[in-house]
Amino acid sequence: MIVKQRAYEAKEALLMPALYAAQREHGWMSPEAMKSVARALDLPPATVKGFATFYDMFRKKPVGKHVIQLCTNVTCILSGSEDLLSMLSDKFGIAPNETTTDGRFSLVAMECIGACGTAPAMIVNTDFYENLTKESIFSILENYK
Amino acid sequence: MITITINGKKIKLNKPVTILEAARKSGIHIPTLCDHPMLEPFGGCRLCLVEIEKMPKLQASCTQQVTDGMVVWTETEKVVEARRAMLEFLLVNHPLDCPYCDKAGECDLQDNTMKYGPAIGRFKEGKRKHPECYDDPIIVTNMERCILCSRCIRMCSDVQGADAITITNRGNKSYVEPFSGGRFDCEYCGNCITVCPVGSLMSRLHKHTYRPWYIEKEVETICSFCGVGCSFVAQIRGDSIVRVETRPDLGLNKGLLCVKGRFGFDYTVSSARLKSPLIERNGGLKQTTWAEALSHAAGKLKEVKEKYGPAAIGAIASGLCTNEDNYALQRLMRSVIGANNIDSTTGFFYGPAQRFFEDIFGQGATLNPMQGITNSDGVFVIGADPSAVTPVLGLQVRAASRKGIPVVTVGHMSGLKRFATCSLNPDAFSEPALLNMLISGLMKKRPVCGENIFFEDIIKKFMLSTSDNISDACGLGKSDIDKAVDELNLMTNPAILIGRQVVQRSDASVLLLQLSVLIYLLNGRIYLISELPNDQGLVDMGCQPDTLPGGRPVFSDSMRKRYEDSYGAEIPSAQGMRLMEMIQAAHEGKLKALYVMGENLLLNLPDTGYVKEALLKLELLVVQDTLMNETAELAHVVLPACSWPEAEGSYTNFEGRMQHVKKAVHGEAMEGWKIISEIAKIIGVDWDFLTVVDILAELTKVSPVHKGITYSEMDSGNCLWPYNGEPLRDIAKDFVLPDTKLIKREKCSGRSYLSADQQLFHSGTIGRNSSALNLLMPASYARIGSALNEKLSVKTGDTASISSGVKSAELDVIIDPDIKGMMVFVPNTAADKGALSFMKWSMNKDFKNPALDGNEIEISKLRSKAEEVAA
């Protein structure tokens, strides 16, 4: 992979964006993905691994086509996100951090995603959904084939 | 001046340090788990919390700086309670498997828990599970015991610079692992094991074989692997070394070791270990008595001397042997045999390089203290990767780089790749062109200073002669050269590290003069990358055909007389034969007897077939060694010498530091010097050497530099060249300009050349007998770069056929994208497939050492790994 350094940007600040790029390419932080980043930035692979595994948003295992990231922090559980989570679990037959057998969905229980004013909320891939209800959540997910 | 009070004790400090450092200096113990004297403060474990008056919260003494007037209490009730709390936290996820854990008895967590409690844990929930990992051949990891102090990580990254391990995940789900999660595939320095305070990273080699309290004896001694001369503590149980450990304040390595030093010591108990004398009978070697072996060797030496004259006898000394052994061999040759035919493989690089530089810069010019590297303002490395052949020296270069000191390297150096500010990797054998461009570039920016008119005259003549004969083609662009010149121009007193590859080639004298010019222009300090533990000592002991002990030239009548008087014998004034000349003389039937001490000529000389033929022509081949080897197999008499831990003596390292090698275990063999003095005695000269002390006493009398040296002075760590003696200050005036036509060569590109690979895991001669090191590098290989692989299209693990004019063999291939061009690197660790065995018998005409450049080879793919598995 090629990592582009913008003018004036510090070389040190490239690891995070490079990992995002590698994750887009490989789907998750596979050893190959981390090695390709290490090669591109001339960093030791172990350093890349230590960095990648520190941050939640770099996937430690392969994920499905769509990643449902449902907030389960304080305000969201006050607004019923735990019920939503167990509904999703039942519907797709997977526990949090698992992927459906058809590879369509992965389910992630998230820490606060900053939507407490419009709880409960979730991020599907990079799309934000707020004020979820038992009804709305399924119709939203219908759009992710 | 800062004054602080710790536990009522007033402490005066010149500069602000941490409370912990101040306490340590004044002998007050504060417990720590994450802090370590070899590492930067971390502040993680919180065990070192102390109470500071006027501060409401407890403070971590490892990170808190002292201020004037500070009053600190380290063991108050509040502090003890906090420590108990921290230990209780650490034990939350700790398996408490002390009865099974090898660390028990030397575990910081165990010791501190015993001191501070808690006696009973209140944690009742489930502990973290993480099975012990045995994927690595050397290091066992147990992450349930890990307290995440990160000492290992900081050691690996900040000190060793290997960056092989990391903390994976975050918070209480973190654990330490190498990238692969299993095998470390690292430099295996084992320094992570040294700093691990618990039983999380341990050596697999002696797992579950003993308890720390079974160790019966600890001996501080010097490593036997390379010329750095690291100190360590050999831990002995039942007359064998079970482990070597370091201490942060011990020796010049200050607690660090490399893979060879830490794990390789088991060569001393290998199955190849020689225990009783052998004598050749009916075409085979048979066990015999010492009396018979010694009298046969001595009798035959005497016979050859009488029949053919002393010049028909030669001796090979060894940088693996102590000063005492080498001194004795030198004395045997000079005063008993009466010949100057004594040389060694140290004469292939270390000896001639040192002589060359001393001729220009004065005696001792290459003997500089190691810490000078990190205190310099630049580092220039050529000829060997110090981080592979002399790893602890390599660490100094890495440390310098980390301090922001510019590092310029010339040649393929994997270990310094990430540390060089400028890596110059010229085409094969085009170093003279590169150096010439660097010198011309530098001279434009920095004219010669007029300090040494004599040498500047040489420079002038030399540069004139090079302009005609050296091309500008070295495969590097102008911008690379300009950048390197700029980097070099920043340096005012750099460390110049020089390795064997610049000397073992046909144009060595040109390269050495170019380097001298560079050193002169940069005001550099020279460091020779000494690969054997006693290269320097061997030179100092006079084991060269042209020098006497103390480095005095043998042709100087006045100097020779000093030794003749002492030895009571006449020493020939003419220079003796060099090693390669001796082999040639044997081939030609002129040399009839050869005494080989601690050297495997069939491994360390090119063209094994030729060497073997020569050795077979000898009337007498005596091999005095510790391990059976290919050369010993050809001997008429094999004399088993004490191995490194079995005898007392000394090594002199590349800095010129004499260090005391102590007897750590009992051996069945005889001390090397004693074997030699027994032979002298049988021939008719009794030296009265009862112990090594007698030898040292004689040395201090005859050598003009080694004045008044004692072993206890060596123990102080400050026994440095020129000791108390007088170095030679004369600079050779009859300097002969090297023939620059030497470097006019045909274009090498497009052809494959063989080079000896620099192996981190092996030192060849002794390393190949270490079962631990063989786990890491089980077989020889051919390492090639991407350019060559475009032609071959092989994968790592495939088998290739390699053939030179001298021999052919099969080797597994390793692809290394960093290798430039068509070079093939083969390690010189296996006698049958060692790099040198493929190379032709070619002698450098100035130094009479092997010229290993221009060994063209054919390489072709034989079969893939998959095919092999299928078969």
Added chain:
Amino acid sequence: MNILLKHIEYPESTELKGYCESGGYKALSKALDMKPSDIVDEVRRSGLRGRGGAGFPAGMKWTIASMDPKKPKYLICNADEGEPGTFKDKPILEKNPHLLIEGMAISAYAIGAEYGYIYLRGEYPEAKEILEKAIIDSYAAGYLGDNILGKGFKFHLFVYFGAGAYICGEETAMIESLQGKRGQPRIKPPFPVNEGFLAKPTVINNVETFANIPYLVEVGAYAYMKIGTPESPGPKLFSVSGSVNKPGVYELPMGTTLREIIYEHCGGIKDGKKLKAVIPGGVSTPIMTADTLDCPMDFVNLPKYGSMLGSGGLIVFDETADLRKVCLRITEFFEHESCGKCTPCREGVGWLSSILKRMCSGEGKPEDVELLLEISKNILGKCFCALGDGAAIVVQGFVNNFRPEMEGRAGAQA
């Protein structure tokens, strides 16, 4: 009160055009005609305190950094808003990005920084798009670049997108993260103002802090200080969530009482229920009981009521809330977010949450609450940074204020 959120009411507030039409970038123009040291003095005089949570005087940071001779200097915006209950920076990031850029450009000019990073939390992908577009537009319009507004001032700004680690909100952990390292806090001193990003002087301020700067420069310290209280001047963004009728982000003067926020601005408790408790400033601030409603929300008064202003993220609990579960969830959050560097936070917080989990699943023991207090006490004041301490005081707050409920004596409170 409409300073920080002023532009949001204008159509196309995220666009440069909309922002400029509503008076944007005037302050930058004014600032560039001032002496940098005068701006620093003005900020120092205003008494502006950092809006990220710790409330450190912004002027002091700026003064130290601007006096450090090392170059280049860096300016970092802490947009790693990750504390549950806190979403006050989101409207600025998503609806008013140019206010942040303008604030940063002025700050950079004042302290002499040439490069800036906005460390944006990975959970705000929309904000990333918006900020990146706004930055491109600002370059094009000459508000960023090598010669800003033709006045020879150079400032380059980048968005650095985080990847989910609450600890990176701690400023030294943020710097480590920016430098491609695991986000673990550094030893202080040296402080970032002297040795921060790449060991160069670095000022890190919160999004809201930077958002205050254009107004402050426009009206001057004297006028600015008329808002809020003498010790905590200026406007403050409060993000309110939980059981209120109108959750959201409110811009109010510092010192507004809890009662006013909940009952006047947020329309009172949902479904006419009774108020039970409030977390005033994000989950790292101790929970308060319903009888503290008259507490003014500022840096000085909240500590008197046993809590802290924190980020200004209020979570309101009605009488039906299961506070023990809330306590568990918060503790689990801290356990999940602990970087693992220091013992008490890594092991102690995990221990707290494992006890709470057991208690919530009905397997609590009478001595558990005492043990929670013991562990909290052992964590408190012994951690490397504030994260572990936060977890400990939060658990203490729950136990001290709602002990019967924490002990599982149901009905005692609800």
